[in-house]
Amino acid sequence: MSSSQRCRLAGVLCVVRIAAMQIRSIVIPLLKWFSENSRDLPWRKTIDPYAIWVSEIMLQQTQVKTVIPYWERWMKQFPNIISLANAQEEDIIKLWEGLGYYSRVRNMHKAARNIVTKHNERFPCDLEHVLPLPGVGRYTGGAICSIAYNQPEPIVDGNVIRVLTRLLGIEESSKSKSVIDFLWSVADDLVKHAISLQKPMQRNASSFNQAMMELGALVCIPKNPLCNHCPLKERCIARKEKKVEMIPVVPKRASLTKRRFVGFVICWRNKMFVSRRPNSVVNAGFWEFPNWEVATKVEAVTIAEANLSLSQAELKPLCVINHSITRYRNRLEIFLIKASRKPHLANLSGKWLSESEVKELPLTSAHRKVLNKLIF
Ligand code: SF4
Incomplete structure:
Protein backbone atom coordinates (compact mmCIF):
# COMPACT_ATOMS: atom_id res chain seq x y z
CA MET A 1 0.00 0.00 0.00
CA SER A 2 1.39 3.43 -0.97
CA SER A 3 1.70 6.26 1.62
CA SER A 4 -1.17 8.21 -0.01
CA GLN A 5 -3.39 5.12 0.16
CA ARG A 6 -2.42 4.71 3.82
CA CYS A 7 -3.38 8.35 4.57
CA ARG A 8 -6.70 7.94 2.82
CA LEU A 9 -7.42 4.74 4.71
CA ALA A 10 -6.47 6.37 8.03
CA GLY A 11 -8.88 9.23 7.26
CA VAL A 12 -11.68 6.90 6.27
CA LEU A 13 -11.18 4.77 9.36
CA CYS A 14 -11.20 7.88 11.53
CA VAL A 15 -14.67 8.80 10.21
CA VAL A 16 -15.75 5.18 10.54
CA ARG A 17 -14.41 5.05 14.11
CA ILE A 18 -16.90 7.76 15.07
CA ALA A 19 -19.70 5.77 13.43
CA ALA A 20 -18.49 2.69 15.31
CA MET A 21 -19.00 4.47 18.63
CA GLN A 22 -22.58 5.16 17.58
CA ILE A 23 -23.38 1.61 16.59
CA ARG A 24 -23.44 0.44 20.18
CA SER A 25 -27.13 1.20 19.75
CA ILE A 26 -27.43 -1.96 17.59
CA VAL A 27 -26.91 -4.23 20.60
CA ILE A 28 -30.39 -4.18 22.12
CA PRO A 29 -32.42 -4.47 18.87
CA LEU A 30 -30.07 -7.18 17.62
CA LEU A 31 -30.41 -9.22 20.84
CA LYS A 32 -34.19 -8.89 20.64
CA TRP A 33 -34.23 -9.93 16.99
CA PHE A 34 -32.03 -12.97 17.78
CA SER A 35 -34.28 -14.09 20.64
CA GLU A 36 -37.22 -14.11 18.22
CA ASN A 37 -35.59 -15.31 15.01
CA SER A 38 -32.63 -17.59 15.74
CA ARG A 39 -32.60 -20.98 14.04
CA ASP A 40 -33.11 -24.08 16.11
CA LEU A 41 -29.66 -25.64 15.59
CA PRO A 42 -28.64 -28.71 17.59
CA TRP A 43 -25.44 -27.18 19.00
CA ARG A 44 -27.48 -24.27 20.33
CA LYS A 45 -29.12 -26.60 22.83
CA THR A 46 -25.89 -27.05 24.78
CA ILE A 47 -23.20 -24.99 26.44
CA ASP A 48 -20.75 -27.91 26.50
CA PRO A 49 -17.50 -26.34 25.18
CA TYR A 50 -16.54 -29.64 23.50
CA ALA A 51 -19.80 -29.78 21.51
CA ILE A 52 -19.50 -26.10 20.57
CA TRP A 53 -15.88 -26.56 19.52
CA VAL A 54 -16.87 -29.49 17.26
CA SER A 55 -19.63 -27.40 15.65
CA GLU A 56 -17.35 -24.40 15.12
CA ILE A 57 -14.63 -26.49 13.48
CA MET A 58 -17.17 -28.22 11.23
CA LEU A 59 -18.76 -24.90 10.27
CA GLN A 60 -15.46 -23.50 8.96
CA GLN A 61 -15.90 -23.32 5.16
CA THR A 62 -19.03 -25.49 5.37
CA GLN A 63 -22.74 -24.70 5.30
CA VAL A 64 -24.98 -25.20 8.33
CA LYS A 65 -27.32 -27.66 6.59
CA THR A 66 -24.36 -29.85 5.61
CA VAL A 67 -22.90 -29.75 9.11
CA ILE A 68 -26.04 -30.75 11.07
CA PRO A 69 -26.02 -34.52 10.27
CA TYR A 70 -22.22 -34.70 10.61
CA TRP A 71 -22.35 -33.00 14.02
CA GLU A 72 -25.13 -35.33 15.22
CA ARG A 73 -23.25 -38.46 14.08
CA TRP A 74 -20.03 -37.15 15.59
CA MET A 75 -21.58 -36.41 19.00
CA LYS A 76 -23.06 -39.92 19.10
CA GLN A 77 -19.77 -41.61 18.28
CA PHE A 78 -17.43 -39.25 20.17
CA PRO A 79 -19.57 -37.58 22.85
CA ASN A 80 -16.66 -36.09 24.80
CA ILE A 81 -12.98 -35.19 24.76
CA ILE A 82 -11.82 -38.53 26.13
CA SER A 83 -13.64 -40.57 23.48
CA LEU A 84 -12.11 -38.40 20.75
CA ALA A 85 -8.62 -38.55 22.26
CA ASN A 86 -8.84 -42.36 22.37
CA ALA A 87 -10.21 -42.73 18.82
CA GLN A 88 -8.28 -44.30 15.94
CA GLU A 89 -7.33 -41.79 13.23
CA GLU A 90 -8.95 -43.98 10.55
CA ASP A 91 -12.31 -43.81 12.41
CA ILE A 92 -12.34 -40.04 12.81
CA ILE A 93 -11.34 -39.50 9.17
CA LYS A 94 -14.09 -41.87 8.06
CA LEU A 95 -16.66 -39.94 10.09
CA TRP A 96 -15.45 -36.65 8.59
CA GLU A 97 -15.52 -37.99 5.02
CA GLY A 98 -17.31 -35.57 2.69
CA LEU A 99 -16.79 -32.46 4.85
CA GLY A 100 -13.43 -31.65 3.21
CA TYR A 101 -10.52 -29.60 4.60
CA TYR A 102 -9.33 -32.66 6.47
CA SER A 103 -6.56 -30.91 8.38
CA ARG A 104 -9.44 -29.69 10.59
CA VAL A 105 -10.20 -33.15 11.89
CA ARG A 106 -6.55 -34.09 12.38
CA ASN A 107 -6.04 -30.93 14.41
CA MET A 108 -9.11 -31.76 16.51
CA HIS A 109 -7.67 -35.17 17.25
CA LYS A 110 -4.34 -33.62 18.32
CA ALA A 111 -6.15 -30.98 20.38
CA ALA A 112 -8.24 -33.62 22.18
CA ARG A 113 -5.08 -35.55 23.13
CA ASN A 114 -3.47 -32.32 24.22
CA ILE A 115 -6.48 -31.48 26.46
CA VAL A 116 -6.38 -34.95 28.03
CA THR A 117 -2.68 -34.75 28.85
CA LYS A 118 -2.22 -31.04 29.61
CA HIS A 119 -5.63 -29.92 30.87
CA ASN A 120 -6.68 -32.88 32.97
CA GLU A 121 -9.35 -33.97 30.43
CA ARG A 122 -11.22 -30.64 30.81
CA PHE A 123 -11.76 -28.21 27.97
CA PRO A 124 -9.77 -25.04 28.83
CA CYS A 125 -12.01 -22.23 29.98
CA ASP A 126 -10.25 -19.04 28.87
CA LEU A 127 -8.98 -17.66 25.60
CA GLU A 128 -5.36 -17.80 26.72
CA HIS A 129 -5.54 -21.60 27.01
CA VAL A 130 -8.00 -22.22 24.17
CA LEU A 131 -5.97 -20.37 21.51
CA PRO A 132 -2.87 -22.63 21.61
CA LEU A 133 -4.97 -25.72 20.75
CA PRO A 134 -4.17 -27.03 17.25
CA GLY A 135 -6.60 -25.67 14.65
CA VAL A 136 -8.03 -22.96 16.92
CA GLY A 137 -7.60 -19.40 15.67
CA ARG A 138 -8.83 -16.10 16.99
CA TYR A 139 -12.35 -16.58 15.58
CA THR A 140 -12.84 -20.14 16.89
CA GLY A 141 -11.31 -19.29 20.27
CA GLY A 142 -13.65 -16.30 20.61
CA ALA A 143 -16.65 -18.38 19.55
CA ILE A 144 -15.94 -21.12 22.12
CA CYS A 145 -15.28 -18.71 24.98
CA SER A 146 -18.28 -16.50 24.25
CA ILE A 147 -20.83 -19.21 23.40
CA ALA A 148 -19.84 -21.84 25.97
CA TYR A 149 -18.68 -19.59 28.82
CA ASN A 150 -20.45 -16.30 27.98
CA GLN A 151 -17.13 -14.45 28.11
CA PRO A 152 -17.01 -11.07 26.30
CA GLU A 153 -14.60 -12.24 23.59
CA PRO A 154 -15.21 -10.87 20.09
CA ILE A 155 -15.61 -12.88 16.91
CA VAL A 156 -15.14 -11.75 13.33
CA ASP A 157 -16.00 -14.15 10.51
CA GLY A 158 -17.31 -13.60 6.97
CA ASN A 159 -20.85 -12.88 8.19
CA VAL A 160 -19.70 -10.40 10.84
CA ILE A 161 -17.41 -8.66 8.32
CA ARG A 162 -20.35 -8.21 5.95
CA VAL A 163 -22.71 -6.86 8.62
CA LEU A 164 -20.19 -4.46 10.18
CA THR A 165 -18.75 -3.10 6.92
CA ARG A 166 -22.29 -2.36 5.72
CA LEU A 167 -23.44 -0.87 8.99
CA LEU A 168 -20.38 1.37 9.09
CA GLY A 169 -20.25 2.05 5.35
CA ILE A 170 -16.65 0.89 4.99
CA GLU A 171 -15.65 1.25 1.34
CA GLU A 172 -12.07 0.00 1.73
CA SER A 173 -11.08 -3.58 0.94
CA SER A 174 -12.60 -5.87 3.57
CA LYS A 175 -9.49 -8.05 3.26
CA SER A 176 -7.00 -5.33 4.23
CA LYS A 177 -5.25 -5.80 7.55
CA SER A 178 -6.18 -2.33 8.82
CA VAL A 179 -9.90 -2.90 8.11
CA ILE A 180 -9.85 -6.38 9.69
CA ASP A 181 -8.01 -5.08 12.78
CA PHE A 182 -10.52 -2.28 13.02
CA LEU A 183 -13.50 -4.66 12.76
CA TRP A 184 -12.02 -6.80 15.56
CA SER A 185 -11.81 -3.69 17.74
CA VAL A 186 -15.44 -2.78 16.93
CA ALA A 187 -16.61 -6.35 17.63
CA ASP A 188 -14.67 -6.29 20.90
CA ASP A 189 -16.31 -3.05 21.97
CA LEU A 190 -19.79 -4.31 21.00
CA VAL A 191 -19.58 -7.61 22.86
CA LYS A 192 -18.28 -5.86 25.98
CA HIS A 193 -21.12 -3.37 25.69
CA ALA A 194 -23.57 -6.28 25.31
CA ILE A 195 -22.36 -7.88 28.52
CA SER A 196 -22.54 -4.55 30.36
CA LEU A 197 -26.29 -4.55 29.58
CA GLN A 198 -26.79 -8.12 30.76
CA LYS A 199 -29.62 -8.85 33.21
CA PRO A 200 -29.94 -11.95 35.44
CA MET A 201 -30.52 -15.17 33.45
CA GLN A 202 -29.21 -13.58 30.25
CA ARG A 203 -26.07 -14.64 28.37
CA ASN A 204 -25.44 -11.53 26.34
CA ALA A 205 -21.91 -12.24 25.07
CA SER A 206 -23.03 -15.58 23.69
CA SER A 207 -26.28 -14.21 22.26
CA PHE A 208 -24.75 -11.08 20.77
CA ASN A 209 -21.97 -12.91 18.91
CA GLN A 210 -24.38 -15.50 17.60
CA ALA A 211 -26.85 -12.76 16.64
CA MET A 212 -24.26 -10.98 14.50
CA MET A 213 -23.49 -14.20 12.63
CA GLU A 214 -27.16 -15.10 12.36
CA LEU A 215 -28.05 -11.70 10.90
CA GLY A 216 -25.29 -12.17 8.31
CA ALA A 217 -26.52 -15.67 7.49
CA LEU A 218 -30.26 -14.91 7.27
CA VAL A 219 -30.79 -11.20 6.54
CA CYS A 220 -27.60 -9.35 5.64
CA ILE A 221 -26.77 -11.94 3.00
CA PRO A 222 -24.16 -11.33 0.28
CA LYS A 223 -26.57 -10.68 -2.61
CA ASN A 224 -29.93 -8.90 -2.26
CA PRO A 225 -29.89 -8.53 1.54
CA LEU A 226 -33.33 -8.34 3.15
CA CYS A 227 -32.90 -4.77 4.40
CA ASN A 228 -36.63 -4.23 4.84
CA HIS A 229 -36.66 -7.03 7.44
CA CYS A 230 -33.43 -5.97 9.13
CA PRO A 231 -33.67 -4.89 12.78
CA LEU A 232 -30.74 -2.51 12.15
CA LYS A 233 -31.96 -0.86 8.98
CA GLU A 234 -32.32 2.61 10.56
CA ARG A 235 -28.70 2.50 11.72
CA CYS A 236 -27.11 1.19 8.51
CA ILE A 237 -24.89 3.57 6.54
CA ALA A 238 -24.67 1.35 3.44
CA ARG A 239 -28.46 1.25 3.23
CA LYS A 240 -28.81 5.00 3.77
CA GLU A 241 -26.23 5.73 1.08
CA LYS A 242 -27.59 3.05 -1.29
CA LYS A 243 -24.25 1.23 -1.32
CA VAL A 244 -25.41 -2.13 0.00
CA GLU A 245 -24.45 -4.02 -3.17
CA MET A 246 -20.97 -2.42 -3.22
CA ILE A 247 -20.07 -3.31 0.38
CA PRO A 248 -18.12 -5.23 1.52
CA VAL A 249 -15.45 -4.39 -1.03
CA VAL A 250 -13.73 -7.64 -1.96
CA PRO A 251 -10.63 -7.71 -4.17
CA LYS A 252 -10.92 -9.91 -7.26
CA ARG A 253 -10.05 -13.54 -6.62
CA ALA A 254 -7.09 -15.15 -8.34
CA SER A 255 -8.37 -17.24 -11.23
CA LEU A 256 -8.73 -20.99 -10.79
S1 SF4 B 1 -29.90 -2.73 6.52
FE1 SF4 B 1 -29.39 -4.18 4.95
S2 SF4 B 1 -27.22 -3.90 4.55
FE2 SF4 B 1 -27.67 -2.88 6.48
S3 SF4 B 1 -27.19 -4.39 8.04
FE3 SF4 B 1 -29.36 -4.61 7.59
S4 SF4 B 1 -29.47 -6.16 5.97
FE4 SF4 B 1 -27.37 -5.47 6.10
Missing part, protein backbone atom coordinates in the same frame (compact mmCIF):
# COMPACT_ATOMS: atom_id res chain seq x y z
CA THR A 257 -5.88 -23.23 -11.84
CA LYS A 258 -6.85 -26.27 -13.91
CA ARG A 259 -5.25 -29.63 -13.11
CA ARG A 260 -5.71 -32.95 -14.87
CA PHE A 261 -5.37 -36.38 -13.25
CA VAL A 262 -5.57 -39.83 -14.82
CA GLY A 263 -6.52 -42.73 -12.55
CA PHE A 264 -7.25 -46.45 -12.80
CA VAL A 265 -9.63 -48.82 -11.11
CA ILE A 266 -7.66 -52.04 -11.42
CA CYS A 267 -9.81 -55.14 -10.83
CA TRP A 268 -8.55 -58.66 -10.41
CA ARG A 269 -10.59 -61.61 -9.06
CA ASN A 270 -13.38 -59.42 -7.55
CA LYS A 271 -10.86 -57.21 -5.80
CA MET A 272 -9.62 -53.75 -6.59
CA PHE A 273 -6.36 -52.00 -5.83
CA VAL A 274 -6.37 -48.96 -3.54
CA SER A 275 -3.62 -46.89 -1.90
CA ARG A 276 -3.53 -44.80 1.26
CA ARG A 277 -2.40 -41.20 0.81
CA PRO A 278 0.83 -40.60 2.75
CA ASN A 279 0.96 -38.41 5.85
CA SER A 280 2.80 -35.50 4.25
CA VAL A 281 0.24 -34.68 1.52
CA VAL A 282 -3.22 -33.10 1.22
CA ASN A 283 -5.98 -35.53 2.29
CA ALA A 284 -3.42 -37.63 4.17
CA GLY A 285 -4.85 -40.90 5.48
CA PHE A 286 -7.58 -41.13 2.84
CA TRP A 287 -7.66 -44.00 0.37
CA GLU A 288 -7.92 -43.69 -3.39
CA PHE A 289 -7.50 -45.46 -6.70
CA PRO A 290 -4.02 -45.08 -8.22
CA ASN A 291 -3.82 -41.81 -10.14
CA TRP A 292 -1.25 -39.39 -11.52
CA GLU A 293 -1.30 -35.68 -12.35
CA VAL A 294 -0.48 -35.29 -16.04
CA ALA A 295 -0.14 -32.62 -18.70
CA THR A 296 -3.12 -31.99 -20.98
CA LYS A 297 -1.95 -33.99 -23.95
CA VAL A 298 -0.59 -37.08 -22.25
CA GLU A 299 -2.61 -40.23 -23.12
CA ALA A 300 -3.90 -42.48 -20.33
CA VAL A 301 -2.23 -45.46 -21.98
CA THR A 302 1.17 -43.79 -21.62
CA ILE A 303 0.57 -43.43 -17.87
CA ALA A 304 -0.66 -47.01 -17.59
CA GLU A 305 2.33 -48.40 -19.45
CA ALA A 306 4.83 -46.34 -17.48
CA ASN A 307 3.38 -47.03 -14.03
CA LEU A 308 1.34 -50.22 -14.26
CA SER A 309 3.00 -52.18 -17.09
CA LEU A 310 -0.41 -52.50 -18.77
CA SER A 311 -1.22 -52.06 -22.45
CA GLN A 312 -3.95 -50.03 -24.20
CA ALA A 313 -6.13 -53.06 -24.88
CA GLU A 314 -6.84 -53.39 -21.16
CA LEU A 315 -8.15 -49.82 -20.58
CA LYS A 316 -11.82 -48.89 -20.62
CA PRO A 317 -12.97 -45.30 -19.88
CA LEU A 318 -15.14 -45.34 -16.74
CA CYS A 319 -15.93 -41.73 -15.80
CA VAL A 320 -14.68 -38.17 -15.49
CA ILE A 321 -15.01 -36.41 -12.12
CA ASN A 322 -14.66 -32.64 -12.02
CA HIS A 323 -14.10 -31.15 -8.60
CA SER A 324 -12.65 -28.01 -7.05
CA ILE A 325 -10.31 -27.76 -4.10
CA THR A 326 -9.44 -24.24 -2.90
CA ARG A 327 -8.16 -22.50 -6.07
CA TYR A 328 -7.73 -25.67 -8.11
CA ARG A 329 -10.23 -27.04 -10.60
CA ASN A 330 -9.38 -30.71 -10.96
CA ARG A 331 -10.40 -33.09 -13.72
CA LEU A 332 -10.03 -36.76 -12.82
CA GLU A 333 -10.28 -39.18 -15.76
CA ILE A 334 -10.81 -42.73 -14.58
CA PHE A 335 -10.21 -45.90 -16.59
CA LEU A 336 -11.28 -49.41 -15.68
CA ILE A 337 -8.86 -52.29 -16.02
CA LYS A 338 -10.14 -55.84 -15.63
CA ALA A 339 -7.02 -57.94 -15.39
CA SER A 340 -7.04 -61.68 -16.05
CA ARG A 341 -3.64 -62.12 -14.36
CA LYS A 342 -2.54 -60.37 -11.17
CA PRO A 343 -0.97 -57.09 -12.34
CA HIS A 344 2.60 -56.38 -11.36
CA LEU A 345 2.37 -53.14 -9.38
CA ALA A 346 5.91 -53.06 -8.06
CA ASN A 347 6.05 -49.25 -7.77
CA LEU A 348 2.81 -48.87 -5.87
CA SER A 349 2.03 -49.53 -2.25
CA GLY A 350 -1.55 -50.45 -1.46
CA LYS A 351 -4.02 -53.27 -0.93
CA TRP A 352 -6.25 -55.56 -2.98
CA LEU A 353 -9.71 -55.28 -1.38
CA SER A 354 -13.26 -56.32 -2.17
CA GLU A 355 -15.84 -53.72 -3.12
CA SER A 356 -17.47 -53.90 0.33
CA GLU A 357 -14.09 -53.45 2.04
CA VAL A 358 -13.28 -50.39 -0.11
CA LYS A 359 -16.70 -48.97 0.72
CA GLU A 360 -15.79 -48.97 4.43
CA LEU A 361 -12.55 -47.01 3.93
CA PRO A 362 -12.33 -43.24 4.19
CA LEU A 363 -12.21 -42.12 0.54
CA THR A 364 -11.77 -38.59 -0.80
CA SER A 365 -15.07 -37.34 -2.24
CA ALA A 366 -13.82 -37.60 -5.86
CA HIS A 367 -12.84 -41.26 -5.36
CA ARG A 368 -16.09 -42.00 -3.47
CA LYS A 369 -17.88 -40.83 -6.63
CA VAL A 370 -15.72 -43.18 -8.70
CA LEU A 371 -16.65 -46.08 -6.41
CA ASN A 372 -20.34 -45.19 -6.71
CA LYS A 373 -20.04 -45.35 -10.50
CA LEU A 374 -18.78 -48.89 -10.13
CA ILE A 375 -21.54 -49.96 -7.76
CA PHE A 376 -24.58 -48.44 -9.43
